[in-house]
Amino acid sequence: MRNLLKECLAEESGFVELRYHHKESRSFFAERGRVESTALRKRTGVGVRVLEAGTWGFASTSEISKSSIQNAIQVAKKAARLSSALRKDKIPNLPKANFAIGDFIGKGIEDFRNRTVEEKLKLVLDIQNAAAKQSAKLQSVGCGYSEIYEEKAIVTTDGADSFFSMVRPEFRVSAVAKDDGKMESGSHSIGVTGGWDCLFRSQSPTEISDEACKTAVDLLSSSLPDGGLSTVILSPSIVGLLVHEAIGHTVEADFVLSGSVAQGKIGHRVGSDLVTLCDSGFSEYYEGAGGSIPVDDEGVIPTNTVIIKNGILSSYLHNRETAERFGVAPTGSARAWEYGDVPLIRMRNTFLMPGNSSLEEMIANTKDGYYLDGAKNGQADATGEFMFAVQKAYRIQNGKITDLLKGVTVSGLAFDVLQNVDMVSKEFKWDLGSGHCGKGQPAKVDAGGPYVRTKVLLGGK
C-alpha cells in the first residue's frame, strides 16, 4: 500500500498527504438468553489532504486505485484554491517532524484473528446466561464483545512513509434491575489496544459481569447524595474522566487558539504540587491502554507529552500546523476516525502520575466526603467548567465508607479542582479504555491514574 501511495505522489510538488485506512469492526451482543446481534462493519478508503496557497483542501475516495487517488488529489487542490482568497490567516509551512518510516504491526492481531466467531459468540452468551440468574431483581442483562481492527498507511510529500496496524477489543455488560416499581441500571466495560489476553488481564468476564449486576441491584436501595461543594476521593476511572474532560480538552492547541481557558497559561500554576499530568501515545506503566497509537494520522511518531509538571502548565497538544504556530515540535496528536475525516488534535492516553499515599490512608483521613466510582460520560467547556457522571457515590464519614448513594453529575472548574488536590495514591490504573471521545468525530482514548482527593460540586437532593 505504501508503494501505491508513493506512486500517486511521484509527480506532486506541493504538500500532499495520503492516508489509506481499512477498518473492520466486529460486534456480538447477547441479551435475554439469545444472541441479539452479530455485525461486521468494513470500511476502506484513502483520505487526501493538500496544503495549497496557505489553505487546506481535503477529498476522499473509497476506490483504491492510482487514478481514483490522483483524481481526489486534484479535487482537494481545487477546493484549497477556491478558499484561499477568503482565508485571512494563511497556514504557514509545516514544520519538520519525527516521521515514522516503515511498518509497525500492533500486538494482539494474530490472537484476535485466531479466535473464531463461535468462540466470541459463546463468550457473550455464556456470561449473559450466568449473570441473568444472579438475582430475581435483574430484569435484563446485556453482554457485548466488540473489536476494531485497523490498518493505515500514511505517505506525505515531505517524508512520512509508514504502515501500521492495531486491534482494539472491548467487553461490556449492562444490567437493569427492578424492585417495587423502581428501576436502576449498572454497567461495566473494559477496552484495550492489544489481544484477548490483554483485555481480560486484570478482570475476568465474570468479574466484569458481577460488578455491573451488583451495581444495578444495589442502586435499587440507594438515594441521592446531598448536593453542594464536597470533598471527594476519585477512583482511577473517575480521575481518568476528570483529566480527560477537565484539562485534556482545554489544552488541545486548536481549542487554545479559539480562546480556551488554558490560553496564555504556559508556565503558570494551574494545580497543586501533587499534580503531574501527561498525555501519551504509548501505554505507560503497563501495556494495553486503549488510546495507544504507533503513528499519528499525520505520520508523526507520538510523544509522551507532559501537560502539567508539579502543578505548572508546561505544554499543549499539537498537530503539525499548531506546532508551527507555537514554535514547538508536533506531539503526534493528530487523529482521524475514518478515511473520510480530516485529522484533528485529539488526546491519546491521558493520565495523572501516581503519588505517595494509599487509598486506605486517604479514606481514613477524610472526615466528611464521598468516594466516587464508575465512570459514565463527561463533557468540558471553553470556560474550564466540566461535568462528568458517576455510577456510584459512597458516603465517607469519620474516615469510614458508609452508605451507597446514587451517582450523579459532578462538576467544577478544571484548574480549581486541580488546585484542590491534596492527596494522590500510589496505585495506578488505566480505566477508560472502552470509551470514545467526541469532538466532531469519535476517537478511541484511554485515561486513568491513581486515587485522588479534591473538591467538586456534587449534584443531589
Add this chain to the structure above:
Amino acid sequence: MDRKSIEKRLNDQKDLLSNLVKKAKTNGIDQVEIYSSYGYSEDVSLEKNDLNNCTATEENMFGIRVITEGNQGFIISNHIPSLYESIEEAYSLAKSQSTPDLDLGLPEPESIQNHFNQYDESLDKMGIEDLVASAKEALGWRNDLYSKVNIDSGDFSLSKGYKLIVSSKGVMAHELGAELSASVMGMGVDGDLVGSFDYDSASGFDKNQFQTLWKKAFMNFGDKCMGALYAKPISGFQGKVLLPPDAVYSFFLGLFIGSLNGTSLRKGKSKMADQLGKKVASSLLSIWDDPTNNGFMGSTGFDREGLPTSKKSVLTEGVLNTYFYNTYEAKKAGLPKSNGSATGGAQSLPGCGPKQLQIAPGNSAKDEFFKLPGKTLFVNRISGTKDGASGDFSGVIKGGYLLENGEKVPVREVQIVGNAFEALNQIEAISKEGELLGESSFVPYMLLDGFTITGVTEE
C-alpha cells in the same frame, strides 16, 4: 454531481442489488435485505474565526442483513465490487449462531402511499464557491455584530444523495434528497473572561430557505454566546425551571420517547410497559409523530425496513396511545405487523422509534414565563447524563439564566437533578410559541416546577 447523474446511479444500483438478491436466493440464501445509502457532499469548515478547510467527499454504504432459520447476520461495507461476498459473509455469521428465534424474519412488502421529492434542482447550480461565500458572509456577521464571540468551529455543507432498500421478500423503495446546511459552535471571550460554549444550526431544501433560516440561527448563536459571557455562580434552590425547545427535546422528552421503544418494552427495561391507554403525563401534553409532512426536512415515505410510514398519535392530553415497533418487535408483542417505526440506516440494524416528533403548543405566551414572581431557572442546555431505565437525569446548566423579579442573571456552576417520568407530571405550562428543531420537529417552551437546583454559593 447533479440530479441526473444521481438518478442514473440509483437506477443502475437498483438493478445491481436486485440481481445480487436473486443470485443469493438461487444459492439458497432466502432472506436478504440490502439498504444502500449514497451521499456526495461539499463542505467548507470554519475554525478560529477564519476559514479552515474545503472538502469534497462521496461514499456509498451498504447494510446487508441475512436471516436464516431464525438467526441474523449483518454486514456493513462501502466496497461495491465485493457486495456478493458480503452477503455470503452475513449468511455465515447468521449460521454461526445457536440461539434461533423464528419470529425473526424480513417483512413482506407494503404499498407506500407518500412519495417525497426533497431534491430541489436549484441546488445543482450550487457548489463549493457558494459555500465559501456563505462562510464569508457569516464571518462578516461575526466581525460586525459579535466581535466578542469566537467561532471555534463551523461547517457549511451541500449534500445530495439517495437511500434505497431492496429485499428478497420484494421490498423495493428509494428516495432522493438534497440539502444545504450550516452549523456554528463557539463562545464569548472578553479579555480573561470566557463564556460557555454554544451552537446553532440550520438546514434548507433550497438557497433562499436556507439563507433565511441560517441567518436567524447565527444571530441566535451570537446572542446565546454573549448572554453566557458574564455568568456568575448562584446559591441552590427548589423551584421552577423553564426549558426552551432544545432542552425539552434533548433531555427531558428524549428519555420518555426512548421508553416507548418496542425493544426496551420487551426486555423489561421500560417504565412505560403496560401503560397504553393510561394517563402518564400532564393533561397539557400531547405528542404525535408525523413523517408524512413534505414541508419538514427528513420526512420519508418508508422506514428502515422499507415499510410505509404514517402519522400516529403518541400522547393525547397525557394519555399514552402507542409504542414504536419494527417488524420483529411487533411480532414479539403479538401484533400483526409493525407500525412503520423502524429506525436507522445502512450502518445499523433496524431499531424502533419516531421520525418527526411534534409537540402540541400550549396556551401560554412565552414572554410571560420570563416575568414570573420568585426564582425560575432558564435552562438553555444541560451538559449531563441520563439513565433510560430509571429516567434519572442530572447535569450542569450551560448558558442558563436565573430569572428573578424580571431580571435575567446569567449563571455558571449550577446543576439540576430530576427524573424524566416524574417531570412529565411536573409540567405547569406550555407555550403557544415554539421552534421547528432541525426543520422537522415542532417543540414549544415548557415551564416545570419542583426541581432541585444546586449552586456553589451560600444563600
